Amino acid sequence: MVPNDNRLNRLDTVDDRIEVGVSEALQKHVTRHVVPPPPVSQKKLDFEHRRPRILREMMGEATGVFFYVFPGIASVATFTLATTNGTGALLGVAAFGGIYQIGIAFGFGIAFAIITCASVSGGHFNPAITICFALFGGFPWKKVPIYIFSQIFGAFMAGLVLMGCYWPEIQAAKAIDIHEHGTAVYNGGVASIFCTFPNPNQTNQGYLFLQEWFVDAFIGVVIWSCLDPANPFVTPVSVPWTIGFAYTAMIVGFAANSISTNLARDLGTRIVAAIFFGGEAFSFNHGYSWISILVNIPATIFAVCYYELLIRDSLQNIHKGHAEHEHGEEGLVRHLTRVATSDVGIINGAVKTNGITDSPNAAYSNGTAKREDVV
Template identity: 40%
Template sequence: MATAGMHHLRRRDVVHYADIEPRSNAFVGWERVRHRQAHWFVECAAEFMGVFFYVYAGVGSTANFLLGGAAGIAGLSSMFQIGAAYAFGILFALIVCAPTSGGHFNPVITVCLTLLGKFPAKKAPRYIAAQILGSYVACLLIYVQWYDYIKEVTEVLEASGKLEAVMFTPNGPAGVFALYAPTGVSLGRIFLNEFVCDFLIGLVIFASVDPTNFGATPATGPWIIAFAYATMVWGYATVGIATNAARDVGARLMALTIWGLPAGGGSYAAIAALTNFPATICAMLFYTYVLSDSSRTVTPAWVDYFAAHLAHAEHSQESHGRVGPHNVAAADNDSVRSKASHQQVESV
């Protein structure tokens, strides 16, 4: 829905938090800076934290599964738990961080929204940088927290003469963080696996943020998206999937930081990092030109959702001296459109 059209929505009376909750002068001063000079910083911080959430949850569960098993500690984790951990990490990211940044949490979602004209191209590079950094920092922190177990497993593998053969595989210590091709599986089959999974996830994402879809409201969208990822992890992670360039590139950079060039991943690294771009763009085009229909009606839940975002934009701009409500679209058209139209777009 275009921003200009949003100004004609019939809106119920809105109550702003500032109207019912007293704010200190210091907080009012910070919000003035936040909405004028620092809006780019808080948006990037939200993208950073969103990716951090799901990588911290998913990779942490993977550490339980691989390192606990290698150390002989039974029952710590399972593939089901890993999928569930990613799902809840995505859910937390959307609920906590999406209201601030729009909830991309994946470079390809940022690229898709830019191609659709729903996100400003000038903001895309810093969003992508923040997403990758979120993954990198999450993996570094997990490495520190699991360091004793990583050291123990590494020493056991080294003593058995298996370290070199196992280290940079899906079952090795580095495989907790960076993704590596499963032994014996062709890269062509891995590419197919990645493409199909990413395409289906993309369809679910775009269906979940379609304001004419009565089966997906703003409240249920995060759950639907989260479990789309979990389903792919449960069914196809063993063959090899990454699903998100931010998760893959950030984690691979972390592995390179710790273990050097051998952690690079070879030819598979390109498949893991890049396949989700053509797959998700194909999903966007398929949903846009085959499954969506602009003659459908916008659901009441989405009308309220758009209206609330427009009211937020008007209030923040009036309160902090940017412009009056009649000039909201001209003053911050990109921000209003990207957040109000596609706040729940996500992808891991």
């Protein structure tokens, strides 16, 4: 906006007249259209209060998994249907994409799921993560079956909706697959839009197990590190994208070699594949589906145990105010005294930290009692 005393000078050229006119128009537009939000009615508050909390949590988990799975399998559908029979005739376009495209779609989907629904349900979106929260995070065990059901249901609905969106193309691709291969259930077949099937040369399930295990463990460590309050490299804003990029990295690296990464994502859409393409969706390759469905849980538990046993520093969480000692300040002081005693001994009844003789209470009150400070 140009000040009034300079207005005449600024109107010497057409460009200046445009600048002044646009500025004034924008200011009037914003002033005219910015309306304060209406007050929240008591009726709305009463309605929200009557909603069962567990229902909100269930819908949060189901919706989050839907947001994660739907864009991912839609990306798989675009690639698969555009290349079926090598003609591109089913979608009418050439295939622009591949594993990288699919990895980005799943990664962004996970980020959107966390951003949209994590504030409602906690953002598990994975049965293995729910079980790990119950084992290590105090999550109620009575909610575990409910959460897992909701997660599988969300993936199932994502598969059904995608089937409806691509129904004509999927049916055409199914006819081509059956004509050329006798089945649509194989890696690259139209059924592989919904769930994972190994490559024809992957007949050794030991290799498939090992691959799934380490991919899921990799993702599990990243997730658990993002949830560690002592981690200085992540913020609540960056967590969705960090976890999403971890999934993207694994999909880009291993999806061409058959991975699942999530029980709910695989089982929910595999049920859809079984409904429309037959029970072979579960029995393919001598029952490979048990790997894609079940390995996720023990692999993620292994990852969390690895982080908790070898990486976690609970003392840092206490110092940052994210946790407290089970026996309060007195218990923390006893711990620091015990650590100091084992490391350097007691000198005249005082703890020596960084060459400074002081008492444990003083060290704690000054915020200097860190594990790495006790030398």
